[in-house]
Amino acid sequence: MEIEIEDWGRTRYADATQRQLDRVQQRRDNEIGDLLIFTEHEPVYTIGRRRDARQNLLLSEELLAAKGFDLAETSRGGDITYHGPGQLVGYAILSLEHRKDLHRYLRDIEQVLINALGVLGLAAARREGKTGIWLQDRKIAAIGIAVTRWISYHGFALNVSPDLAHFSGIVPCGIAPTDGSVTSLQQELADLCPPMDEVKAVIAAEFQSIFG
Template identity: 60%
Template sequence: MAQTRAAPAEPLALDVQDWGRTEYRSAFAMQEALVRDRQEGRIGDTLVFTEHDQVYTLGARPGAERHLLLAESDAASSGIAVIKTNRGGDITYHGPGQVVGYPIIDLGARRDLHAYLRLLEQVLINTLGTLGLAAARRSGKTGIWLGTRKIAAIGVASRRWVTYHGFALNVNTDLAPFAGIVPCGITDGTVTSMHLELGHAIDMQEVKGLLASEFRTLLVASAHA
């Protein structure tokens, strides 16, 4: 007997979840469960926030492993896991003080991953602008930048047009672990954080609230474009 697919949730609704501090592998498994739920129409579009335990993640770009400057054993002795992922992009670092966003979004009606990436970039640019930082795209580079200083990384994947993975914004992040990698394979730039740029600690909850608001606004706009 054929199974009837559940009616999809209202496409412009956005459920925002905050998972708090998570271990990367556990968070990835939870992401995959949400992707399956979104594909089957059991949930609507969802934006997840989390803050990972220390980890270097290697994306699907060929040669990403060459940009890990430490032996994995040395990284482990510093409390930093090394994990291969299936997102786009190169190698990056996640850790405390960083807001990681995982949008689980059904693009089936639009089927334009490039437009979705531009949307993610604009969410970050608008949020940073609200908080006093004139961030921008950088020609030929991924992520969001202040000049040649990278403040946010972006790496996504999709499965049957449902997105997962997402972005990582350095808010109050300790930048020292970035010295153990060539972040995102970039050799003509550095990394920075909101804390470093603004000179004071930033309210993480305020940042998440602004990100969620911008994401919801731009998602609605893209649906009507």
């Protein structure tokens, strides 16, 4: 089955969340098929459902507002993370009715990213006891999923060329400095970093391979 791709360009997080929920309802009503959405968000810190996730925010809400950053509570799993320009966010609106296995679904999302990064020249992997996708102790992609009545939403965030300094406003995904750091394709590949459109095409192909 062909996975439809929608590219929303640059979005504010709250607007994209509402658009996602609209797509979830359309998928539930069988008005659309399975869908992968690409976007880049305006700078925002998002807080997942993990208990005490908010304590990993290191900046006051007043300072965030002064910097022009949004702060959003979210229905996805996981801790706190940053989204912003140069980071590719993928929202997967899929019917899981035929599998009903969230662990397998999460592993499949991870495999899409591992495969895509391999195509792009990086040997990424899972890391025991940690979420997301890693290059040894450097986290390059975050994953946070949600499911309602076996329709998935939220998804992944891959650091292509974001301003990594913006991660200093949080303890990203609860990673202590002794546990690792955050990285990007730009930081790892320098002048060989592919353009965003190429990254999207590779991920779309790998997504289709696993979920199509």
